[in-house]
Amino acid sequence: MPEALSPRAAEALLRPTRATNTPLNAMLEYLHETGRGATVVGDGRLGVTGVCLDSRAVLPGDLYVGAPGARFHGAQFAQDAARAGATAILTDEEGAAAASALGLPMLLVDAPREVIGEISALVYGTDEKCPELFGLTGTNGKTTTSYMIRSVLRALGKETGLVGTIEISAGQTPIPSILTTPEAPQLHGLMSRMRELGVNAATMEVSSHSLAYHRVDGLRFAVSGFTNLTQDHLDLHGSMEEYFGIKAMLFDLERSDRAVVIVDDHWGSKMAAHATAEVLTLSTGTEVVEADWAVRDVRPAGLGHHFTLSGPNGLRLTAKTGLPGDFNISNAALAILMVLASGVDPLTLQQALDQADPLTVEVPGRMQVIASEPAAIVDFAHNPDALARALSSVRRDEEGSRVFVVFGATGERDATKRPIMGAVAAQHADVVIVTDDDPHSEDPAPIRAALVAGARAEIDAHGLTAVVHEIYPRAAAIAAAVAMAGEKDTILVAGRGHEVFQEVMGVNLELDDREELRHALRANGFTPLGSSSDSFEPTDEG
Ligand SMILES: CC(=O)N[C@H]1[C@@H](OP(=O)(O)OP(=O)(O)OC[C@H]2O[C@@H](n3ccc(=O)[nH]c3=O)[C@H](O)[C@@H]2O)O[C@H](CO)[C@@H](O)[C@@H]1O[C@H](C)C(=O)N[C@@H](C)C(=O)N[C@H](CCC(=O)O)C(=O)O
Numbered sequence: 001m002p003e004a005l006s007p008r009a010a011e012a013l014l015r016p017t018r019a020t021n022t023p024l025n026a027m028l029e030y031l032h033e034t035g036r037g038a039t040v041v042g043d044g045r046l047g048v049t050g051v052c053l054d055s056r057a058v059l060p061g062d063l064y065v066g067a068p069g070a071r072f073h074g075a076q077f078a079q080d081a082a083r084a085g086a087t088a089i090l091t092d093e094e095g096a097a098a099a100s101a102l103g104l105p106m107l108l109v110d111a112p113r114e115v116i117g118e119i120s121a122l123v124y125g126t127d128e129k130c131p132e133l134f135g136l137t138g139t140n141g142k143t144t145t146s147y148m149i150r151s152v153l154r155a156l157g158k159e160t161g162l163v164g165t166i167e168i169s170a171g172q173t174p175i176p177s178i179l180t181t182p183e184a185p186q187l188h189g190l191m192s193r194m195r196e197l198g199v200n201a202a203t204m205e206v207s208s209h210s211l212a213y214h215r216v217d218g219l220r221f222a223v224s225g226f227t228n229l230t231q232d233h234l235d236l237h238g239s240m241e242e243y244f245g246i247k248a249m250l251f252d253l254e255r256s257d258r259a260v261v262i263v264d265d266h267w268g269s270k271m272a273a274h275a276t277a278e279v280l281t282l283s284t285g286t287e288v289v290e291a292d293w294a295v296r297d298v299r300p301a302g303l304g305h306h307f308t309l310s311g312p313n314g315l316r317l318t319a320k321t322g323l324p325g326d327f328n329i330s331n332a333a334l335a336i337l338m339v340l341a342s343g344v345d346p347l348t349l350q351q352a353l354d355q356a357d358p359l360t361v362e363v364p365g366r367m368q369v370i371a372s373e374p375a376a377i378v379d380f381a382h383n384p385d386a387l388a389r390a391l392s393s394v395r396r397d398e399e400g401s402r403v404f405v406v407f408g409a410t411g412e413r414d415a416t417k418r419p420i421m422g423a424v425a426a427q428h429a430d431v432v433i434v435t436d437d438d439p440h441s442e443d444p445a446p447i448r449a450a451l452v453a454g455a456r457a458e459i460d461a462h463g464l465t466a467v468v469h470e471i472y473p474r475a476a477a478i479a480a481a482v483a484m485a486g487e488k489d490t491i492l493v494a495g496r497g498h499e500v501f502q503e504v505m506g507v508n509l510e511l512d513d514r515e516e517l518r519h520a521l522r523a524n525g526f527t528p529l530g531s532s533s534d535s536f537e538p539t540d541e542g
Pocket residue numbers: 053054055056067068069070071072073074075077178179180181182183207208209210213
């Protein structure tokens with residue numbers, strides 16, 4: 001396993017190289033001007049060059065933010081922060097009691113998290129200059145759509161940045177990603193770094209956690225997009241209504257100038273009605289729904305689709321995505337409209353779509369096409385609903401074509417989904433190969449047994465013809481699927497997507513489904529994409 005960067009080394013990658021000094025008094029003045037209570041203890045003329053919420057990542061010259069959390073009050077780490085070179089502290093009354101012995105100047109506010117976005121904007125200058133931002137929220141499709149937007153922006157000649165689950169990139173510089181949406185000080189530092197690197201447009205996945213935890217405060221999105229809302233993260237949000245309410249924060253005029261909202265279900269219509277940003281609605285399903293824009297004339301094209309986007313005043317755009325799955329038509333349509341909503345001229349956009357095929361982009365581990373004969377696909381689907389959607393979207397019409405699925409279930413996580421995932425696999429696939437996902441510290445054998453039992457019960461109950469195999473380790477299961485498959489078949493390797501380590505009993509084993517699949521394809525005389533001139537070879541977005 002390659003050595004992980006230390007928190008400080010990782011933090012330094014999220015900072016501009018040229019720092020300016022912002023005095024605590026300037027922050028105090030700003031907070032007072034905007035109607036917030038704040039006081040400075042100590043010398044308010046003292047300036048800081050960075051902002052940091054984690055004592056382990058503090059860099060010299062930083063303002064350390066000691067904020068209360070679920071487990072700790074951050075101020076208890078103020079001494080560590082001071083040792084690392086923090087020159088001032090932002091905290092609340094409770095934190096002041098813990099940190100005052102250090103003698104560093106302090107800026108005191110009622111709720112530190114609620115102001116760190118704006119304070120970071122002052123320190124990094126992002127209140128005035130920031131790349132044009134495209135924000136994505138919704139339960140599924142954020143990563144895929146943000147890669148698609150980046151690809152379209154690149155086709156339009158922009159220098160791009162990206163912030164999300166898989167990676168952060170600033171121009172050509174890749175930066176490891178820890179959270180889907182980093183903390184506010186890191187985001188502002190990163191935007192400032194992007195500006196130094198000449199990045200003029202950036203896409204960002206905006207998780208519900210990031211909205212709830214004020215991580216995107218102080219940022220202004222040129223265009224925000226809503227994909228969909230299905231059940232997830234109710235541990236944090238309590239109910240679907242609350243989950244919706246948090247996501248809706250992104251579409252306030254305070255945060256986003258414009259919004260593109262998919263209105264295929266009632267959550268989308270509700271989001272469009274609720275938003276105060278200027279809204280464009282988009283319908284992507286087969287049901288006729290009133291919307292500003294609609295996806296029409298969907299035609300299969302290899303593993304993906306051609307489609308038309310039809311808008312107001314007879315405006316039409318035609319597009320293609322080589323990514324399999326009906327849901328990728330929705331993702332692609334959303335990406336196009338978000339770029340259009342940013343003010344790009346429709347003709348210029350159409351030319352970019354025609355010339356560069358930007359929606360056939362490789363999104364690591366998301367319906368990632370590894371080969372076309374047989375169709376071999378790696379996807380991140382790791383729950384029953386996603387597995388059903390992914391499997392039902394890869395079945396081809398061709399006579400004699402079979403669907404193989406290779407999958408497992410994560411250990412130490414929701415065990416009730418295991419038999420359901422087994423049943424889903426049996427419903428949608430012809431050959432079900434049960435293997436290991438990330439067992440963590442759980443014994444993998446009972447996990448596999450629960451999946452197999454679910455599949456067999458479904459087969460018995462409905463007289464299905466699916467064949468079930470239990471094969472492990474995972475690499476052997478992938479190899480077995482390829483050895484059994486013919487050119488007309490489809491193999492979906494689901495659950496681990498872009499991940500490159502499998503955790504077994506506390507040990508991280510190197511395992512990349514995409515590499516295993518390529519290796520097995522070659523060993524069986526098939527040609528993975530990248531070594532042929534297949535028309536659905538994804539564009540190089542690496
Ligand atoms: C629920 C949640 O998001 N919690 C985040 C939150 O925790 P918290 O405020 O409760 O912090 P805490 O652990 O009590 O610590 C209090 C303070 O002490 C600081 N501290 C703590 C220890 C130390 O040695 N030094 C130090 O300075 C912490 O940085 C924090 O500021 O602030 C912490 C500091 O940044 C985050 O690490 C933590 O994310 C945890 C790790 C997490 O797992 N978050 C996930 C759920 C998340 O945010 N996921 C979404 C994507 C979800 C999805 O769509 O799948 C994401 O955007 O990544």
